Amino acid sequence: MSVGKVESKLAELGLTLPEVVPPLASYVPAVPSGEYVFTSGQLPMVNGKLGLTGKVGAEVTAEEAKAQARICALNALAAVKSVIGDLDRIERVVKVVGFVASAPDFTGQPGVVNGASELLGEVLGEAGVHARSAVGVAVLPLDAPVEVEIQVRVSAG
Structure with missing residues (x-):
């Protein structure tokens, strides 16, 4: 099986696409809807x-x-791949929402979520440029410090 451009770029960055993280509750990791x-x-x-x-x-x-x-x-990229099969089908990351479990006086949520945004830009280039929200919250599942969801537009399969 050949490796696509996106996964080649991940390898070039020293990254490996992980297995999809199994759901912790009653949901699925990703849902396709139209494009x-x-x-x-x-x-x-x-x-x-x-x-x-x-x-x-x-x-x-x-x-x-x-x-x-x-x-x-x-x-998130692994979750997308699980429903579209090939990350090269990503035409655009449309939106990223990042949640940051924050101490009461912490106001640097945008800088934290930059970690996700910068990775998407490094891996996908111009297609990784997106709209975004970075939200401070009191607590996240399992006491995680951060949680990220993405929405992508994909080409027909």
């Missing part, structure tokens, strides 16, 4: 475990959380 794919919120799981837990600005630094957001974006 779009919507992912569920992706936690920074690696091999079934969170690398860090806690609030950003307290137990987790902004830089650590930014790295965790990159992992979320990688997991």
Whole structure:
């Protein structure tokens, strides 16, 4: 099986597309709808475990959380691939929503979610440029510091 341009770019960056993170509750990782794919919120799981837990600005630094957001974006790409088969079908990342579990005085959510945005740009180039929200929240599932969901437009399969 040949590797597409997107997965070749991931390899060039020293990254491997992970297995899809199994749902933690009653939902699916991604849903195609017409020419779009919507992912569920992706936690920074690696091999079934969170690398860090806690609030950003307290137990987790902004830089650590930014790295965790990159992992979320990688997991989101894996979720997209699970429903479209080939990441080269991504025409555009339309929207990214990042949730940051924040200490009460932490206001750097945009910088944290940049981890996901920058990864998508590195991997997809111009197709990775997107609209975005970066939202501070009190707590996330499993006490994760960050969660990211993406919406992408894909070409016909």
